[in-house]
Amino acid sequence: MNSITQTIQLVPLNHYILLSTVLFCIRVLGVLICRNAIVIFMSVELMLNAVNLLLTAFSAFRGDTTGQVFVFFIMAVAAAEVAVGLAIIVMIYRNTRSIDVDLLNKLKW
Amino acid sequence: MIDLIWLIPLLPFIGFLINGLGGRYLPKSVVGIIGSATVLVSFVLSILVFFELGNSEVKSFTVQYFDWISAGSLQIPFSFLMDPLASVMLLVITGVGFLIHVYSIGYMHHDEGFARFFSYLNLFVFFMLLLVMGSNYPILFIGWEGVGLCSYLLIGFWFRNTDYNNAAKKAFVMNRIGDLGFLLGMFLIFQTFGSLNYADVFNKASFISEFNTPVSIAITLLLFVGATGKSAQIPLYTWLPDAMAGPTPVSALIHAATMVTAGIYMIARSNILYVLAPFSMDVVTIVGAATAIFAALIALTQNDIKKVLAYSTVSQLGYMFVALGIGSFSSGIFHLMTHAFFKALLFLGAGSVIHAMSNEQDIRNMGGLRKKLPVTFFVFLAGTLAIIGFPPFAGFFSKDEILAFAYTQNRAAFWVLALTSILTCLYMFRMFFLTFFGAFRGTVDQQKRLHESPAVMTIPLTILALFSAIGGFFGMSELFSEHHALKEFLSPVFSVSSAMHSLAVPSHSLEYAIIVAGFIVIAMLTFFTYARYARPGVVFPADGKPVPFFQRLSYNKFYVDELYDLLFTKPLNVLSGAFYHLVDVTGIDGVVNSFGKAAMWSSARLRLLQSGNIGFYIFAMVIGVVLIILYSFIG
Numbered sequence: 007m008n009s010i011t012q013t014i015q016l017v018p019l020n021h022y023i024l025l026s027t028v029l030f031c032i033r034v035l036g037v038l039i040c041r042n043a044i045v046i047f048m049s050v051e052l053m054l055n056a057v058n059l060l061l062t063a064f065s066a067f068r069g070d071t072t073g074q075v076f077v078f079f080i081m082a083v084a085a086a087e088v089a090v091g092l093a094i095i096v097m098i099y100r101n102t103r104s105i106d107v108d109l110l111n112k113l114k115w
Numbered sequence: 116m117i118d119l120i121w122l123i124p125l126l127p128f129i130g131f132l133i134n135g136l137g138g139r140y141l142p143k144s145v146v147g148i149i150g151s152a153t154v155l156v157s158f159v160l161s162i163l164v165f166f167e168l169g170n171s172e173v174k175s176f177t178v179q180y181f182d183w184i185s186a187g188s189l190q191i192p193f194s195f196l197m198d199p200l201a202s203v204m205l206l207v208i209t210g211v212g213f214l215i216h217v218y219s220i221g222y223m224h225h226d227e228g229f230a231r232f233f234s235y236l237n238l239f240v241f242f243m244l245l246l247v248m249g250s251n252y253p254i255l256f257i258g259w260e261g262v263g264l265c266s267y268l269l270i271g272f273w274f275r276n277t278d279y280n281n282a283a284k285k286a287f288v289m290n291r292i293g294d295l296g297f298l299l300g301m302f303l304i305f306q307t308f309g310s311l312n313y314a315d316v317f318n319k320a321s322f323i324s325e326f327n328t329p330v331s332i333a334i335t336l337l338l339f340v341g342a343t344g345k346s347a348q349i350p351l352y353t354w355l356p357d358a359m360a361g362p363t364p365v366s367a368l369i370h371a372a373t374m375v376t377a378g379i380y381m382i383a384r385s386n387i388l389y390v391l392a393p394f395s396m397d398v399v400t401i402v403g404a405a406t407a408i409f410a411a412l413i414a415l416t417q418n419d420i421k422k423v424l425a426y427s428t429v430s431q432l433g434y435m436f437v438a439l440g441i442g443s444f445s446s447g448i449f450h451l452m453t454h455a456f457f458k459a460l461l462f463l464g465a466g467s468v469i470h471a472m473s474n475e476q477d478i479r480n481m482g483g484l485r486k487k488l489p490v491t492f493f494v495f496l497a498g499t500l501a502i503i504g505f506p507p508f509a510g511f512f513s514k515d516e517i518l519a520f521a522y523t524q525n526r527a528a529f530w531v532l533a534l535t536s537i538l539t540c541l542y543m544f545r546m547f548f549l550t551f552f553g554a555f556r557g558t559v560d561q562q563k564r565l566h567e568s569p570a571v572m573t574i575p576l577t578i579l580a581l582f583s584a585i586g587g588f589f590g591m592s593e594l595f596s597e598h599h600a601l602k603e604f605l606s607p608v609f610s611v612s613s614a615m616h617s618l619a620v621p622s623h624s625l626e627y628a629i630i631v632a633g634f635i636v637i638a639m640l641t642f643f644t645y646a647r648y649a650r651p652g653v654v655f656p657a658d659g660k661p662v663p664f665f666q667r668l669s670y671n672k673f674y675v676d677e678l679y680d681l682l683f684t685k686p687l688n689v690l691s692g693a694f695y696h697l698v699d700v701t702g703i704d705g706v707v708n709s710f711g712k713a714a715m716w717s718s719a720r721l722r723l724l725q726s727g728n729i730g731f732y733i734f735a736m737v738i739g740v741v742l743i744i745l746y747s748f749i750g
Contacts, residue, residue: 038734107729114727 014066022063029056043105124244126153130237138230147220150233158209165202174607196250200608204247211372214575219364221571239265251312262374263290270361279360286354293344300337320387335395342378348406359421363466371458390612396440403436404531411538416670423546438517441524442616445602446516453509457501460579464495467568478549485551487565490573497580499547503540512587519621544644552649
């Protein structure tokens with residue numbers, strides 16, 4: 007185990023943080039801009055992954071395993087969310103014959 | 116017997132309840148009998164009380180019933196005071212009231228509001244009795260307000276006519292203005308003397324040795340303002356001529372015999388307070404004299420038989436106020452008594468004439484009625500002779516007494532009153548001759564229906580005529596007899612004030628001079644007016660022809676109503692309109708409406724957020740998260 011930790015610690019912490027942040031921001035933009043429902047969904051998953059990465063990096067550098075345990079929780083939640091979300095996307099497709107979210111604007115004033 | 120005086124006001128009240136609540140189920144005769152019988156029993160009780168007072172040594176009884184108001188230092192028990200003044204007033208009210216009730220049975224017989232009329236009459240008598248029997252100012256005030264209310268109800272009795280309603284409103288509002296003065300006077304009395312009971316106030320007042328203190332002047336002037344409203348003196352008299360809109364028995368009861376005398380009674384009751392403020396007494400004299408002559412001038416040219424009598428009432432009330440103002444309180448009460456007799460007689464007689472003429476009230480359309488209405492003619496003659504002061508009718512004694520005392524106390528008032536007597540003679544004879552002499556000037560229809568009134572109306576008239584004839588003998592001055600019965604009877608009430616205020620007794624030669632001069636003047640005026648008005652060919656100025664300035668001034672009541680309209684009514688209406696538009700509509704409604712408008716406007720803006728665009732929703736979520744993070748770093 008220590009070798010894995012030492013290997014991880016070879017890369018400076020700043021790089022991990024930067025990578026995670028950039029990934030997160032790009033995916034946020036993806037959620038906001040894209041019209042494809044599956045792309046939005048993928049962006050959400052990748053946001054979660056960015057956070058996972060950050061948590062693991064911190065736990066490796068601090069030697070505290072709390073971060074890794076948290077990552078497990080996040081993964082479980084992400085899996086559940088995938089199940090529900092894909093079901094919703096299937097229903098969207100069945101009702102509007104496409105996966106463009108701009109078509110879902112009937113609930114307005 | 117004194118223990119039973121609570122019955123005296125209670126019986127008319129019961130009559131009011133029975134007739135008011137059950138009147139529509141009872142036949143008219145029963146209603147009339149109940150209404151009159153209650154007053155009759157009160158009258159009998161009043162006579163018994165009168166005799167008991169006459170025989171007893173103690174002249175003043177206070178009977179307490181219960182503690183009405185007790186709030187800190189303000190203790191007002193509900194108690195009645197029975198003393199000579201109250202007893203005289205009781206006799207006048209119940210006696211004349213009973214006769215008017217009987218008369219009304221005949222006069223109002225065809226009216227559908229018969230029961231309502233009698234219930235109002237009984238209520239009025241109840242309040243008036245409360246007024247004179249109270250032993251403190253608040254109970255007097257209950258009666259004061261109550262008779263104002265009843266006069267409103269009775270003047271506007273035929274309520275389907277808007278003009279009559281306006282007259283009733285005018286009477287009530289002007290009374291209210293006077294009541295404000297009365298209330299302020301009562302407050303001052305309480306503040307100065309610490310109590311509102313007559314006994315306490317007058318007791319404390321008799322120890323005040325200084326005359327014309329500002330407090331006493333203020334109290335008496337404020338009470339007098341109340342009296343001017345109730346008893347129709349300048350400036351609050353204009354309601355009384357308009358009040359002739361009510362049925363004639365109402366005019367007789369309220370505006371001749373009872374309600375308008377409430378002010379006189381109140382001042383006579385507070386005689387000690389007035390004697391302590393000679394300045395106020397001068398004010399009372401001046402206002403009384405001015406009103407007397409002013410009203411007499413107006414009465415000279417009026418053509419409505421009831422309006423002449425109304426202005427005559429105002430004028431005679433001026434006489435009574437002069438009597439009070441110069442300090443001769445018992446003369447004022449004496450004139451009140453005789454005036455009640457002959458003025459009620461004149462009004463009821465006028466009612467008889469109006470009834471005979473099928474509700475015609477304009478004397479220009481009457482004439483020569485003495486052949487068709489003999490009884491009415493005789494009683495009206497008796498009333499006219501009484502009011503002008505023809506010996507030995509009642510008015511002669513009371514008027515000449517006032518004139519004699521005025522000569523010694525206030526010479527200017529004497530000349531004004533003498534002039535007013537001449538005018539009284541003039542306008543009364545004018546009305547009398549135009550109505551009963553000469554040729555008939557009405558329509559053929561009216562002439563066919565001329566009939567003498569039924570006995571139920573003529574008997575009270577005759578009784579009143581009898582009292583007008585002999586009523587003067589209650590108060591003969593020293594010229595004729597040793598006892599001035601009324602003055603002696605009333606002397607305990609005015610004893611303290613007569614000690615403080617010396618009243619110069621007029622000499623015998625003066626009284627003779629007044630009597631002789633009066634007689635000559637009356638004789639001259641009789642001939643003059645007979646020649647002018649009692650001829651068949653009397654002509655009236657046509658409507659529209661230019662009339663002399665003074666005649667127009669007098670006919671239009673000196674434009675006082677128009678003046679009040681300009682000074683008070685129009686500015687108040689303008690102010691009210693301004694408040695309505697500025698404050699109510701723009702201000703308050705604006706503020707309340709603006710809340711609603713703000714809610715609608717903000718909701719109209721906020722709903723645009725719900726665009727249905729999912730991308731926008733997610734964007735909003737992201738913004739929110741960013742803001743929270745920023746807030747947790749900064750805040």
